[in-house]
Amino acid sequence: GENVEQHPSTLSVQEGDSAVIKCTYSDSASNYFPWYKQELGKRPQLIIDIRSNVGEKKDQRIAVTLNKTAKHFSLHITETQPEDSAVYFCAARNFGNEKLTFGTGTRLTIIP
Amino acid sequence: DTGVSQDPRHKITKRGQNVTFRCDPISEHNRLYWYRQTLGQGPEFLTYFQNEAQLEKSRLLSDRFSAERPKGSFSTLEIQRTEQGDSAMYLCASSPPYVVGETQYFGPGTRLLVL
Numbered sequence: 001g002e003n004v005e006q007h008p009s010t011l012s013v014q015e016g017d018s019a020v021i022k023c024t025y026s027d028s029a030s031n032y033f034p035w036y037k038q039e040l041g042k043r044p045q046l047i048i049d050i051r052s053n054v055g056e057k058k059d060q061r062i063a064v065t066l067n068k069t070a071k072h073f074s075l076h077i078t079e080t081q082p083e084d085s086a087v088y089f090c091a092a093r094n095f096g097n098e099k100l101t102f103g104t105g106t107r108l109t110i111i112p
Numbered sequence: 113d114t115g116v117s118q119d120p121r122h123k124i125t126k127r128g129q130n131v132t133f134r135c136d137p138i139s140e141h142n143r144l145y146w147y148r149q150t151l152g153q154g155p156e157f158l159t160y161f162q163n164e165a166q167l168e169k170s171r172l173l174s175d176r177f178s179a180e181r182p183k184g185s186f187s188t189l190e191i192q193r194t195e196q197g198d199s200a201m202y203l204c205a206s207s208p209p210y211v212v213g214e215t216q217y218f219g220p221g222t223r224l225l226v227l
Binding site: 004006032034036042043044046047049089091093097098099100101102103104105 | 116155168170218
């Protein structure tokens with residue numbers, strides 16, 4: 001089955017700097033890659049997603065890039081703010097399969 | 113709040129007892145998922161419903177676990193003869209029909225502690 005690896009597990013960034021989180025997946029049939037943000041004690045919330053027919057997607061300060069050949073995708077947050085502090089999860093889903101396979105998460109801390 | 117709702121939010125039980133959790137998806141969402149999340153890990157898929165049909169089950173879903181969605185709306189997840197290893201956050205998610213989109217929207221979860 002699908003396996004998703006996520007790095008780093010923790011990341012501290014000075015406020016205003018950029019943060020990058022990377023994920024790799026194993027199944028070349030995967031075609032949908034969402035990113036979720038989870039604050040302490042709260043539900044995972046989708047922040048951005050990308051499909052395999054697109055190489056990059058951007059939404060204000062957040063962007064995701066996908067390299068299908070290398071089977072990896074990355075989350076980029078620019079101009080980080082204290083409210084960006086949370087745990088971020090990447091996930092992958094295979095074509096024809098409903099389940100999301102999640103990475104192990106990255107705890108992002110923004111230092112004021 | 114028109115998001116996914118789950119009840120109860122917290123449950124403490126003794127080993128060997130049965131527990132049941134409820135999930136109410138977003139209105140008009142025909143797809144419903146259950147995931148389990150342990151501390152420091154990402155959610156792990158348990159099972160999936162399209163309308164009332166349970167179409168996919170993980171190997172994680174032992175025979176002590178059963179899920180239903182009898183009328184294609186709310187769903188229940190029952191754990192029989194709970195074990196300490198069942199302690200986790202149980203998350204429910206829902207998605208609209210494919211013609212609308214594929215994003216899975218998560219509920220707040222039910223945190224289970226088995227003593």
